[in-house]
Structures are given as structure tokens and as C-alpha cells.
Amino acid sequence: MKLSVLDQAPISRHSNAKETLNNTLKLAKITEELGYTRYWVAEHHNTNGLASTSPEVLITRIASLTETIRVGSGGVLLPQYAPFKVAENFKTLEVFFPDRIDLGVGRSPGGSQTTRLALTDSVNKSLRDFPRQLADLQGFLHNTLPKEHPYRMIKAAPRLDNVPPTWVLGLSERGAKSAAELGLGFVFGHFIKPVNGQAVMEAYLSNFQPSPTLGQPETIVCIFVVCADTEEEAEELALSQDKWLLSVGKGADTKVPSIDEVKKKEFSDEELNEIKKNRERCIIGTPAKVKKxxxxxxxxxxxxxxxxxxxxxxxxxKEHSYRLLADAFDFER
Incomplete structure (x- = not known):
């Protein structure tokens, strides 16, 4: 079993973006020492509670402070950007940190329609173009655009023999097939919507075609985990995540509340049902329970x-939770 990290850089109440991003750097170094495989950072916009807005900048900083752990994006919001520019950004990262960069991309709009228009400078780009953009991205990365492509003579620099592998983050069979047909890695977002996941993964595995970067299918499943020494402690720690997920689902404040704050809150029956439903996206418990x-x-x-x-x-x-997991799986240090 390999374990990796997805960091959205969530800002805790009474903290700030500077402290949060410094904690991101600390956690990256700690999880590298613990034997984790990858450290990926997210991309979110126009929210007060998530400090990870620029994966490329964070990747550069994290990779410069670490030596062996793979560093990547989870993921670049491709529909908002030009595949050509994304290819150049990640090829440049590969120059500085060879064989350590992962290019994770997603189809998410990244926020409200107005936020999305701000990202695209008012160009109304369709999410339906994602498969085409994904194919163009591979063409620019590997210099394999078809002869009839209008940008066939445009070369993404710097020119490299090896480029970062691309991973598609998805929830649907359609997204899984897009990744498979291009021979890309696939990440299933169990932490977002753990519905139909088995069929989604099967769609990827059964439709996979080898590519210049992947000869066989590679998959990752992303999931919320809170691990502690005792079941009771894990449940208490998870209260802050429970409330945070509830707020995110309502489009409310996205800062992570303290346990004391949550305990003072009286939840309605509807909210309690939603919290229970959200727990399907999580594993909460002792190292033995989480490992099982x-x-x-x-x-x-x-x-x-x-x-x-x-x-x-x-x-x-949070740090202790990652340590307990590494110990449970007996990673080589």
C-alpha cells in the first residue's frame, strides 16, 4: 500500500493564510520523512478558508524544501486555462525537479460562474471542451499534436526528454474513460462523492490505452482520514471536519472551526443527517481501524x-494522524 497527501491548505479559525501555508511546508517535509509517496496541493478560488490558490507556486516551494517525495497538483483547473501554458509551466517544474513532478488536472469550474469568468478574463469557456483540452495538453507535453491541428508548429518549451506524468481527477465514468483513452493516471475523488466509485474505476481499467508516459493503468483514491490513538479521540478531532464539510456544502464559511466551537453548536435533524452522510466520505478511528x-x-x-x-x-x-498512518503501514524511512 502506498499513501500520499492531498493538501487544500484549509485555514483554521483564529489562524491565517500565512500560518496555514507555512504548515503546508512543514507537513510536506514531515510526510516525506515518514515515507509518503506524493504531496499534492489543490486549487481553489474566491474562498476565505482555503489558502491553496496557485498549485504551481506551491509546488515550486515544496519541491525546493524536499528531496524525494513527488510533488504535484490536485489539480490544475484545466477548463479555465490554455493547455499550452499548463504544459510549459509543468515542463519548467520538471527541469528544476526531475522525476518528482506530477501534473494533476480536473474538470471543476473552480467556483461560481462569476469567479470562473474572472479566471478566464471574461471568456466563456465550456466545460465540455475538457476532453479536447486534455488531448491538447498531452500533445503539447509530448510534441504529438496531429498534423491537422492548428497549433501543430507551436512547441511547448523547455524541450525535455521526460515530462511530468498527467493524472486526471474525476468522479464519473466519462472522466475515467477520458483518462484511460489517453493513457493517463486516474484519481477517484471518494472524498467528494463516494458514489458509483467501483464502476468508475472499472471504466478506467477496462478502457486504458498505453501512452508515452504510462504503459499500464495507474490509479489513486482520495479520501478523508482522521486517525488518533483512541477511537474517542479520533471522533472528537473529526468534529471540526464534520462542521467544516457541513459549511462547505452550504456554501458558507470555509474556515475550519475549533472543537469547542462545534460542541457549542446545536445541529438540526437535517444537519445531523448530512453529517452522517458526509461520514461516508471519511475514515475515522485508530490506526488499526483505518488500516483495515x-x-x-x-x-x-x-x-x-x-x-x-x-x-x-x-x-x-493532523501531523500525528499522518504519523500514525505511516506507522500502521510500517513505511520504510
Whole structure:
């Protein structure tokens, strides 16, 4: 089993973006020492509670402070950008950090329609173009655009023998097939919507075509995890994530609340049902319980790698959660 990290850089209440991003750097170095495979950073816009807005900048900083862990994006919001520019950004990263960069891309709009228009400088780009953009991105990365392509003579620099592997983040069979047909890696977002996941992964595996970067299918499943020494402690720590997910779902404040704040809150029956439903996106418990559940999901999803996201209030508790997981799987240090 391989474990990796997805970091959205969630800002805890009474903290700020500077402290949060410094904690991102700390956690990247810690998880590298613990034996984690990858450290990916997200892209979110126009939100007060998530500090990860520019994956390329964060990747550069994280990779410069680490030595072995792969560093990547989870993921660049491709529909808002030009595939040519994304290819040049990540080829440049590959020059500085060879064989350590992952290019994760997603189809998400990145926020409201107005936020999206701000990202595209008022150009109304269709999300339906994602498969075409994905193919163009590969063409620019590998210099394989077809002869009839209008940009066939445009070369993405710097020119490299090896380019970062591309991973598609998705929730649907359509997204899985897009990744498979281009021979790209696929990441299933269990932490977003753990519905129909087995069929989605099967669609990827059954439609995979080898490519210049991947000779066989590669998959990752991303999932919320809160791990602690005791079940009771894990449940208490998860309260802040429970409330945070509830707020995110309502489009409300996206800062992570403290446990004390959550305990003072009286939830309606509707909110309690939503919290219970959100727990299907998570594993909460002791190292033994989390390991057992990840092993079960490994068989269910036919994958050997999980990307762990832990959005709780206390950074020390978050760090400890990642340490306990590494110990449970007995990673080589």
C-alpha cells in the first residue's frame, strides 16, 4: 500500500493564510520523512478558508524544501486555462525537479460562474471542451499534436526528454474513460462523492490505452482520514471536519472551526443527517481501524494507493494522524 497527501491548505479559525501555508511546508517535509509517496496541493478560488490558490507556486516551494517525495497538483483547473501554458509551466517544474513532478488536472469550474469568468478574463469557456483540452495538453507535453491541428508548429518549451506524468481527477465514468483513452493516471475523488466509485474505476481499467508516459493503468483514491490513538479521540478531532464539510456544502464559511466551537453548536435533524452522510466520505478511528478499512477499499477499488486529506482544526493533531498512518503501514524511512 502506498499513501500520499492531498493538501487544500484549509485555514483554521483564529489562524491565517500565512500560518496555514507555512504548515503546508512543514507537513510536506514531515510526510516525506515518514515515507509518503506524493504531496499534492489543490486549487481553489474566491474562498476565505482555503489558502491553496496557485498549485504551481506551491509546488515550486515544496519541491525546493524536499528531496524525494513527488510533488504535484490536485489539480490544475484545466477548463479555465490554455493547455499550452499548463504544459510549459509543468515542463519548467520538471527541469528544476526531475522525476518528482506530477501534473494533476480536473474538470471543476473552480467556483461560481462569476469567479470562473474572472479566471478566464471574461471568456466563456465550456466545460465540455475538457476532453479536447486534455488531448491538447498531452500533445503539447509530448510534441504529438496531429498534423491537422492548428497549433501543430507551436512547441511547448523547455524541450525535455521526460515530462511530468498527467493524472486526471474525476468522479464519473466519462472522466475515467477520458483518462484511460489517453493513457493517463486516474484519481477517484471518494472524498467528494463516494458514489458509483467501483464502476468508475472499472471504466478506467477496462478502457486504458498505453501512452508515452504510462504503459499500464495507474490509479489513486482520495479520501478523508482522521486517525488518533483512541477511537474517542479520533471522533472528537473529526468534529471540526464534520462542521467544516457541513459549511462547505452550504456554501458558507470555509474556515475550519475549533472543537469547542462545534460542541457549542446545536445541529438540526437535517444537519445531523448530512453529517452522517458526509461520514461516508471519511475514515475515522485508530490506526488499526483505518488500516483495515483502507485495505478493504483497496480491494473494492482495485488500487494500491490512497491520497489522504485531513481537514481538522489542530495542526499538531493532523501531523500525528499522518504519523500514525505511516506507522500502521510500517513505511520504510
Amino acid at each position: 478499512e483502507l485495505n478493504r477499499l483497496s480491494d473494492f477499488y482495485q488500487t494500491d494507493e490512497f491520497m489522504i486529506i485531513t481537514n481538522i482544526y489542530d495542526f499538531d493533531a
